[in-house]
Amino acid sequence: MLTSPAAGVARLGADRPSARGAVRRRRLATLLVAAGLLLLAVAASLALGARPIPLATVLDALAHRVPGDVDHSVVLDQRLPRTVLALVVGAALGLAGTLMQGVTRNPLADPGLLGVNAGASVAVVLAIAVLGITAPAGFVWFAFAGAAAAATLVYGVGAIGREGATPVKLVLAGTALSAGLTSAVTLVLLTDTAATTSFRFWQVGSLAGRGTGDGATTLLAVAPFLLVGALLAMVCGRSLDLLSLGDDLARGLGQRLGLTRALVAVAVVLLAGGATALAGPIAFVGLVVPHTLRPFLGPSYRALLAGSVLVGPVLLLAADIVGRLVVRPGELEAGLVVALVGAPVMIAMVRRVKLAGL
Amino acid sequence: MSAGLLAPGAPGPGVDPASAPSSAPSSPPAAPAAVRRTGRRRTRRVLGALVMLLLVAVAASLTWGGLTDEVLAHLRALLGLPGGQVSFVVGTLRLPRVAMSVLAGVAFGLSGTLFQTVLRNPLASPDVLGISGGASLAAAWAILVLGVSGAAVSAAAFGGALAVAAAIYPLSWRGGVSGYRFVLVGVSLAFAVSSGLGYLLTRAAVDEVRAVLVWTVGSIGTPRWPAVGLLAGALVVLAPAVAVAAHRLRALELGDDLAGGLGVRPDAARLGVLAVGVALAAVATSQVGPIAFVAFVSGPIARRLVRGAGPALAASALVGAVVVVLAELVAQHGLGPLEVPVGIVTGLVGAPSLLWLLATLNRKGRGA
Numbered sequence: 001m002l003t004s005p006a007a008g009v010a011r012l013g014a015d016r017p018s019a020r021g022a023v024r025r026r027r028l029a030t031l032l033v034a035a036g037l038l039l040l041a042v043a044a045s046l047a048l049g050a051r052p053i054p055l056a057t058v059l060d061a062l063a064h065r066v067p068g069d070v071d072h073s074v075v076l077d078q079r080l081p082r083t084v085l086a087l088v089v090g091a092a093l094g095l096a097g098t099l100m101q102g103v104t105r106n107p108l109a110d111p112g113l114l115g116v117n118a119g120a121s122v123a124v125v126l127a128i129a130v131l132g133i134t135a136p137a138g139f140v141w142f143a144f145a146g147a148a149a150a151a152t153l154v155y156g157v158g159a160i161g162r163e164g165a166t167p168v169k170l171v172l173a174g175t176a177l178s179a180g181l182t183s184a185v186t187l188v189l190l191t192d193t194a195a196t197t198s199f200r201f202w203q204v205g206s207l208a209g210r211g212t213g214d215g216a217t218t219l220l221a222v223a224p225f226l227l228v229g230a231l232l233a234m235v236c237g238r239s240l241d242l243l244s245l246g247d248d249l250a251r252g253l254g255q256r257l258g259l260t261r262a263l264v265a266v267a268v269v270l271l272a273g274g275a276t277a278l279a280g281p282i283a284f285v286g287l288v289v290p291h292t293l294r295p296f297l298g299p300s301y302r303a304l305l306a307g308s309v310l311v312g313p314v315l316l317l318a319a320d321i322v323g324r325l326v327v328r329p330g331e332l333e334a335g336l337v338v339a340l341v342g343a344p345v346m347i348a349m350v351r352r353v354k355l356a357g358l
Numbered sequence: 359m360s361a362g363l364l365a366p367g368a369p370g371p372g373v374d375p376a377s378a379p380s381s382a383p384s385s386p387p388a389a390p391a392a393v394r395r396t397g398r399r400r401t402r403r404v405l406g407a408l409v410m411l412l413l414v415a416v417a418a419s420l421t422w423g424g425l426t427d428e429v430l431a432h433l434r435a436l437l438g439l440p441g442g443q444v445s446f447v448v449g450t451l452r453l454p455r456v457a458m459s460v461l462a463g464v465a466f467g468l469s470g471t472l473f474q475t476v477l478r479n480p481l482a483s484p485d486v487l488g489i490s491g492g493a494s495l496a497a498a499w500a501i502l503v504l505g506v507s508g509a510a511v512s513a514a515a516f517g518g519a520l521a522v523a524a525a526i527y528p529l530s531w532r533g534g535v536s537g538y539r540f541v542l543v544g545v546s547l548a549f550a551v552s553s554g555l556g557y558l559l560t561r562a563a564v565d566e567v568r569a570v571l572v573w574t575v576g577s578i579g580t581p582r583w584p585a586v587g588l589l590a591g592a593l594v595v596l597a598p599a600v601a602v603a604a605h606r607l608r609a610l611e612l613g614d615d616l617a618g619g620l621g622v623r624p625d626a627a628r629l630g631v632l633a634v635g636v637a638l639a640a641v642a643t644s645q646v647g648p649i650a651f652v653a654f655v656s657g658p659i660a661r662r663l664v665r666g667a668g669p670a671l672a673a674s675a676l677v678g679a680v681v682v683v684l685a686e687l688v689a690q691h692g693l694g695p696l697e698v699p700v701g702i703v704t705g706l707v708g709a710p711s712l713l714w715l716l717a718t719l720n721r722k723g724r725g726a
Contacts, residue, residue, distance in 0.1 A: 106479070106481065107538065107541070107542060108479065108481045108482075108486070108541060108542070108545055157713050171480060171481060172480065172658065172712065173712075173713060175481065175654065176651075176655075176708075176709040176710075176712040176713050177709055177713065178709075179650050179651045179654070179704075179705045179708070179709050180705050180706055180708070180709025180710060181709075182650070182705060183575065183650060183701065183702040183703075183704070183705025183706045183709070184702075184705075184706060186571055186575045186699075186701075186702055186705075187698060187702050187706070189568075189571060190568060190571060190572065190698070190699075190702075191696075193564055193565075193568075196564055196567060196568070196571075197564055200556075200559050200560050200567065201560060203556070204553075204556045204557075204560055283549055283552070283553075284546075284549040287545065287549070288546070291542065332557070333556075333560070335553070335556070336553040336556050336557050336560075337553070338553070339546075339549035339550045339552070339553040340550055340553060342546070342549070343546040343547060343549060343550040346542065346543075346546040347529055347542075347543050347546050347547075350530070350539050350542045350543055350546075351529070351530070351532055351539070351543075
C-alpha cells in the first residue's frame with residue numbers, strides 16, 4: 001500500500017547513486033554478519049552446556065541419530081528444542097521491540113510498554129491462584145489472552161481523542177496500565193503463598209524445558225500467531241519509515257496514521273504475546289536489539305526489522321548459553337542472564353556511536 | 359515533553375518576569391505580560407487548591423474512624439495547651455504515618471519531575487532509570503542474604519540507589535552528557551538490576567520473598583519518628599538545592615545554546631539537577647521503598663493542572679504528597695480487614711486514574 005510516495009522520499013534522501021549503493025552494501029554486509037553470528041550462536045547452543053559435546057558429534061547427531069547414544073540424545077532431545085525455541089522467541093521479541101520503538105518514536109519503548117508482559121503476568125497469576133494450574137504448559141493461553149487484553153486496553157485508551165494514538169499517549173497509557181497490573185500481581189502474591197512459589201519461576205522467563213514434550217506442541221500451536229505477526233511487521237516497515245518523519249509529514253505523504261498504528265499494535269501483540277506465552281516475560285531483548293542495529297543499518301525500519309529477526313535470537317541464545325555455563329552443573333534462566341549480557345552491549349553501543357534521535 | 363510544546367508565552371525578550379510590569383504601557387509587550395499574569399494566577403489557584411486537598415487528606419487520615427476528639431486532644435497536648443491528652447493511636451501510629459506519607463510524596467513528586475524535565479522524556483522517572491531498582495536490589499540482598507531488617511535495610515537501599523546513579527553518569531559521559539544517552543544507559547542498568555532481583559527472589563525461601571515483595575512495592579506501615587525526622591531533615595537540606603535546580607531547569611528549557619548565553623553551563627546544570635533528583639529519590643526510597651508510580655505520574659498531572667511553562671515543581675510536590683496520603687488512607691482502611699502496602703494502592707488506583715485522566719483530556723482534544 002501507498003508505495004509511490006515512500007519511494008519518492010527514499011529518492012530524496014539518496015539522490016546520488018553511489019551514496020545509495022554504499023548504504024545498500026553496508027546494510028547487506030551488516031545482515032550477513034548478523035546471519036553469521038546467528039549460525040555461530042546456534043552451533044554453540046547445540047554444543048555447549050553442562051556436558052560439552054564436540055561439533056562433529058553434533059553434526060553426526062543431526063545427520064543420523066544413533067538410538068541410545070547419550071550425546072545424541074542430549075543434542076536432539078534437550079538442546080535442539082530449546083535452541084529452536086530461542087530462535088522463535090528471540091526473533092519475535094526483536095521484531096516486536098523494533099515495531100514499538102518505531103510506532104511510539106521513543107527510544108525507551110519495548111513490547112512491555114504496551115502492557116504485554118504485565119497483562120500476561122496477571123492472567124498467569126490468576127490462573128495459578130484461582131484455577132490452581134501449576135504446569136507452565138497450562139499458562140500459555142492465559143498469558144496470550146492477558147497480553148492481548150492489556151494491549152487492547154492500552155491502545156484503546158491511547159487512541160481516544162482527535163489525534164488518535166499519539167506516541168506520548170500510548171507511552172503514558174501503557175506505563176499506567178503496567179504499573180496497575182503489576183500492583184495487582186503483587187497483591188495476589190502477598191495473599192497466596194502457593195501462587196508465589198510457581199509464579200516467581202514463570203516470571204523470570206526461561207527456555208529450559210519449555211521446548212520439549214508439551215512445550216513442543218505449544219510451540220506448534222503458537223507458531224501461526226507468530227508467523228502472522230512477523231508478516232504484518234514486514235508489511236509495516238515502510239509505513240514506520242514514513243511515521244518517523246513526524247505525523248504531519250507522514251499524513252501529507254498519504255499515510256493513514258490510525259491504520260498503521262493499529263496494524264503495528266496487532267503485530268506487537270501477536271509477536272510479544274506469543275513469545276511471552278512460550279518463554280515467560282523476557283525483558284530487554286526488544287529494547288536492545290534495535291539499538292544495536294541502528295549504528296550499522298541507519299534509521300530505516302525496513303532494514304531494522306530484517307536485522308531484528310537475526311539479532312534477537314543471537315542475543316537470547318547467547319544469554320541462554322551463558323546461563324548454562326556460569327553455574328555448572330546448575331543453570332541460570334535466560335530471562336535473568338539476558339539483561340546481564342545485553343546491558344553492557346547496549347551501554348557500549350550507546351557510548352560508541354554518535355546518537356541520532358528517533 | 360509535549361506539554362512543554364503546549365506551553366504559552368514563548369520565551370520572549372523579557373526573561374526576567376519580576377521586572378516586567380514596572381512600566382511600558384505600549385501594547386506589544388502587554389500581551390505576553392498579561393498571559394504571564396493569568397498563568398501565574400492560575401498557578402496560584404492550583405497550588406491553593408492542592409494545599410487544601412492535602413490538608414483535607416491529612417485530616418481524614420488522622421481522624422478516620424471517629425477519632426476527631428482524640429486527635430484534637432493530642433494536638434493540644436503537643437502544644438502544651440490545657441485539656442490535652444497524649445494518644446497512642448494518634449501519636450505513635452497515625453501521625454508518623456501521615457507525616458512520612460507527605461514527605462515521601464513530596465520527595466518522589468519532585469524527583470520524578472526533575473528527571474522528566476531535564477531529560478526531556480516522560481518515561482524518565484527514577485523508577486524507569488534503575489535508581490529505585492538499585493535500591494530494591496540492595497534491600498533484597500540485605501533482607502535475604504544478610505538477614506537484617508529495619509535501618510540496615512534502609513541504609514543498603516540508599517547505597518544501592520546512589521550506586522546505580524553514580525554508575526549511570528560516567529557510563530553516559532562522552533564529552534558531555536546527552537539526555538538521550540543518560541536515559542538509555544539508565545534503562546539498561548534498570549534491567550540488569552531487576553534481573554539481579556529476579557535471581558535473588560527465585561533462590562530464596564518463600565516467606566522471605568514476601569518481605570522483599572512488600573519492600574519493593576513500597577510500604578509506609580508504621581514508621582518510627584527518627585525515620586520521619588531523617589527524611590524531613592533531608593528534605594530541609596535539599597530544599598535550597600531544589601530551588602537552584604528549578605532556576606537552572608528554566609534556563610535549560612530554552613535549549614543549550616540560549617542557556618549558555620544566560621551564563622548557565624548546560625552540562626554542569628544538568629548534572630546538578632540530576633544529582634538533586636537522585637538524592638531525593640534515594641533518601642525517600644530508603645525509608646519507604648520505591649512507591650510505585652508516584653514519581654512517574656506527579657509531574658504529568660501537575661503540568662496538566664498548571665498548564666503553564668516550566669516544570670511546575672511546587673505543584674508536582676503537592677500532587678505527590680496528595681497521592682501518597684490518599685493511597686495510604688485507602689491501604690489502611692479502604693480494603694476492609696486487609697491492610698496492603700501503599701505501593702499496591704498507588705498502582706491499582708493511580709493507574710486507572712491516569713488512564714481516566716488521559717481518556718477525558720483526550721476527548722477534549724487536549725491530550726498529551
